[in-house]
Amino acid sequence: MKQSKDPFEVAFEESSPPDSPVEEIVGGQIEDEDDANVNVHPTSTPSAAPSSGTTVPPTAKSKDEDEEEEEENMDVELGKLPTSGDPHKMAKMQAILSQFTEEQMSRYESFRRSGFQKANMKKLLVSITGSQKISAPMTIVASGIAKMFVGELVETARMVMTERKETGPIRPCHIREAYRRLKLEGKVPRRSVSRLFR
Amino acid sequence: MNSSSAGPSSKPRAGSSQPSDSSFKRKRGVFQKDLQHMMYGFGDDANTSWTALLSAGFLSKQSSHPLPETVALLEDIVVEYVTDLVHKAQETASKRGKLLTEDFLFLMRKDLPKLNRCTELLSMNEELKQARKAFDVDEEKLATME
Numbered sequence: 001m002k003q004s005k006d007p008f009e010v011a012f013e014e015s016s017p018p019d020s021p022v023e024e025i026v027g028g029q030i031e032d033e034d035d036a037n038v039n040v041h042p043t044s045t046p047s048a049a050p051s052s053g054t055t056v057p058p059t060a061k062s063k064d065e066d067e068e069e070e071e072e073n074m075d076v077e078l079g080k081l082p083t084s085g086d087p088h089k090m091a092k093m094q095a096i097l098s099q100f101t102e103e104q105m106s107r108y109e110s111f112r113r114s115g116f117q118k119a120n121m122k123k124l125l126v127s128i129t130g131s132q133k134i135s136a137p138m139t140i141v142a143s144g145i146a147k148m149f150v151g152e153l154v155e156t157a158r159m160v161m162t163e164r165k166e167t168g169p170i171r172p173c174h175i176r177e178a179y180r181r182l183k184l185e186g187k188v189p190r191r192s193v194s195r196l197f198r
Numbered sequence: 199m200n201s202s203s204a205g206p207s208s209k210p211r212a213g214s215s216q217p218s219d220s221s222f223k224r225k226r227g228v229f230q231k232d233l234q235h236m237m238y239g240f241g242d243d244a245n246t247s248w249t250a251l252l253s254a255g256f257l258s259k260q261s262s263h264p265l266p267e268t269v270a271l272l273e274d275i276v277v278e279y280v281t282d283l284v285h286k287a288q289e290t291a292s293k294r295g296k297l298l299t300e301d302f303l304f305l306m307r308k309d310l311p312k313l314n315r316c317t318e319l320l321s322m323n324e325e326l327k328q329a330r331k332a333f334d335v336d337e338e339k340l341a342t343m344e
Contacts, residue, residue, distance in 0.1 A: 103244075111239030116232050124228075124277065128284045129297060137299045137320055144319045145283065145302065146276050147236060148312050153272065154240035169243040169264055172271045179275060187309060189282045 116143040152187065153178050229273050237264045237272070 100108065118136075121143045125134045156178035157170050166174075182188050238244060242264045287301035299320070306313045 107239055107241075107244075109239075110235050114232060114235035114239050116229060120228050120232075121280075124280060125284065128281050129288065131297070135299065137323055138297070138302070140319050140323055141299055141302050141316050142280060142283070144315050145306065145312055146280055148315060149279055150233065150236050150272060150276060151240045153275065154237055154242060158241050170237070170268050171265060172267050175268060175271050175275070188279065189286050189305065191282055191285065 114147070116146055118143065121146070149187075152182060156181055226270070227273070229276065230269055233269050233272050233276075234264055237269070242268075 097105075097108075118139050122134055122139045125139065125142060126132060153175060154170065157174040160174045160177045160181075161167070161170065179188070183190070244263070283302070283305060284297075287305055288297055290304060291297045291301045303313065303316055306316060
């Protein structure tokens with residue numbers, strides 16, 4: 001949803017997803033998803049359909065970047081899957097992915113590609129710590145943790161909605177209830193000293 | 199005790215960057231776009247009812263329009279979460295003096311999915327760095343060969 005080319009749909013139409021995702025990562029960019037596959041696989045799997053090589057955009061290769069959050073790996077979903085390298089899990093993922101409806105695919109793509117901007121997260125971390133020295137891995141870890149936290153909140157909010165038998169978009173009351181439940185579970189770090197003068 | 203509806207910052211909602219007692223200005227809507235995509239990915243609605251009317255038949259892909267107040271609340275919660283996380287990490291890091299990535303990992307020790315995800319992200323980062331280095335070395339070799 002960020003790129004005009006929508007290489008995701010291109011890759012989807014290939015319908016013969018390449019199998020070896022991992023090693024020859026050339027100048028890819030890091031991002032919070034594990035989509036650091038950088039269109040490697042189509043070129044590295046001779047057994048895959050011959051069309052796969054042509055559909056992969058070369059742009060991702062030349063641009064490496066920590067700064068370039070928007071410049072994302074095009075060939076995302078069908079390449080490096082979360083279980084990097086485990087053939088059984090990968091096969092299972094391929095099987096599941098091939099059966100997604102369009103809406104599910106779009107959601108999954110959103111899930112994989114979304115993430116907090118590194119620059120914004122870095123600014124936030126700098127302002128919290130007061131020090132300028134925030135390493136790149138720290139930003140990456142913080143963004144990853146925050147994203148998973150958002151996921152927990154949204155999923156718990158959805159559960160709350162089904163319990164209350166409500167439909168439609170998620171409302172703030174659901175989020176607050178989800179937040180309260182997460183707090184009870186201990187997943188939200190609590191300050192040992194209460195915040196005064198807020 | 200937190201009144202979570204007000205959000206962690208003392209800044210008014212309407213203002214974009216009004217400084218308060220803290221030394222930094224925090225704009226609202228910093229994470230708004232990212233959060234919208236994220237919420238859609240995690241299960242929020244693709245379209246609220248009015249956008250559904252507008253977009254019926256025109257959108258080939260789902261676009262995400264969660265309620266703006268939900269997004270704003272989520273942003274507040276996330277900022278508060280990260281803030282508390284960093285403060286806790288600084289507590290453990292204070293003995294060492296520097297804040298390291300390991301402090302975050304230590305904080306996540308109880309939460310296995312997050313811990314695994316963090317280690318995965320870090321190892322991927324390392325892989326990419328190695329790959330980039332190898333790429334640069336190859337380029338140099340090519341350059342010197344000619």
